[in-house]
Amino acid sequence: MTQASASRGPVHSYDEWTPLREVILGRADHYTAHDLDASFRLFYLENVTPQTQAGERLLHVPGQIVDELNEDIAGLSEALSGCGVTVRRPAAPGKEVDIKSPYWESRATPPLNVRDNTIVLGDTIVETAPHVRGRVFENDMLKPLFQEYFEGGANWVSMPRPALARGSLDDAYFRRHGLDVTEITGADTALPIEGLGHEIVFDGAQCMRLGRDVLVNAANANHHLALRWLRTNVPGLRFHLLDAIADSHIDSIVVPLRPGLMLLRDPKYLKYLPEAMRSWDVIVPPPMDAAAFPDYSDFGFVVPLTSLYIDMNVLSIDEETVVVNSLYPGLIKVLEERGFTVVPVRHRHRQLFGGGFHCFTLDVRRDGGREEYLS
Structure with a gap:
């Protein structure tokens, strides 16, 4: 640890590439099912609407797959520790948990994709407002860590918890792209709240941090409300709107590797970025071989929750070192x-569980500060 990083508080993370000192790595314990309610189907609509038997709500995940996922997470933990990074873990859920609010019921999701429900902005932990009902209580498993960081001097704030009642989620992005979601919204069993309308709903993975500047993807009314909240409640940073670059997450579209260089899924996405970034050097990842992804047909389902670009979801240790899925040799070669x-x-089961290495981790401490990278 450098003297500069040692002098900072327990939470200090402004970017995606300066030396990583401490990270929270998610857990997949008891991730034995996806709850396929309307909020889940809408969130993953661009990739798939899971095929299940009529009336079936839970998509059960075989124990063999969960065991293999845990093996791969253990490998990631060892790799991070081997790079000198302190690895922290959420509390482990002791069993599968069914949850309910006055308006809906769901199966709780374990704290695996910890990038989604939290974003660290400088010395501030921001808990976000999940899209999927099963994830509303997910951050409870991170609260022991957040409490420790808070007691050590970190700031800790939360977006308003969304009710996620019927009608809370804006489907404007899908309608603009000619996608009909009326079958999903019409079958939603959740109850409405009179007069509520669209509320703040947002994931941390809709952001990319670049020192003083933060890129924020907003694709619908839920996200624009969240952007307004960020600008009001996290002073000192500049939040740049990426106007519907995707339906939600962007960390498999634009991945800054260091100042002036980024991974970009396709040059067509440059037009969404701040003008100062459009002159950055771009690495376009090579095509991914579909054969590198598991075939789940033997288990009776096909549920790719992500596109083949999920392996762009890399994690930088520093400006010269990147953790990449070993099953993506094309990207490894390009980066080397x-x-x-x-x-x-x-990382075998990234499509089934909807996350790569960036998704599975939450940067707590990096060396960089509130530098100007977009001036």
Whole structure:
């Protein structure tokens, strides 16, 4: 640890690439099912509407797959520790948990994709407002860590908890793209709240941090309310609107590797970025081989919750070192040709569980500060 990083508080993370000192790595314990309610189906609509038997709500995940996922997470933990990063873990849920509010019921999601429900902005922990009902209580498993960081001097705030009642989620993005979601919204069993309308709903993975500047994807009314909340409640940073670059998360679309260089899914996305970023050097990842993803047909379902670009979801240790899925040799080769040290880690079931290495981790401490990268 450098003297500069040692002098900072327990939470200090402004960007995606300066030396990583401490990270929270998610858990998949008891991730034995996806609850396929309307909020889940809407969130994953761009990739899939899961095919299940009529009236079936839970998509059960075989124990063998959960065991393999846990093996791969353990490999990621070892790799991070081997790079000198302190790895912290959420509390482990002791069993599968069914949850309910006055308006809906769901199966709770374990704290695996910890990037989604939290974003660290400088010395501030911001708990966000989840899209999926099963994730409303997910951050309870991180609260022991957040409490520790708060007692150590970190700031800790939360977006208003969304009710996620019927009608809370804005489907404007899908309608603009000609996607009909009336079958999903019409079958929603949740109860409405009279007069509520669209509320703040937002995931941390809709942001990319660049020192003083934060890129924020907003694709509908829920997200625009969240952007307004961020600008009001987190002073000292500049939040740049990426106007519907995607339906939600952006960390498999634009991934800054260091100042002036980024991974970008396709050059067509440049037009969404701040003008100062459009002159950055771009690495377009090579095509991903579909054969590198598991075939779940033997288990009776096909549920790719992500696109083939999920393996762009890399995690930078520093400006020269990147953790990449070992099952994506094409990207490893490209990055090594650009002078990066690649730390290959196996990750088999990223499509089934909807996350890569960036999704599974939450940066708590990096060396960088509120620098100007977009001036």
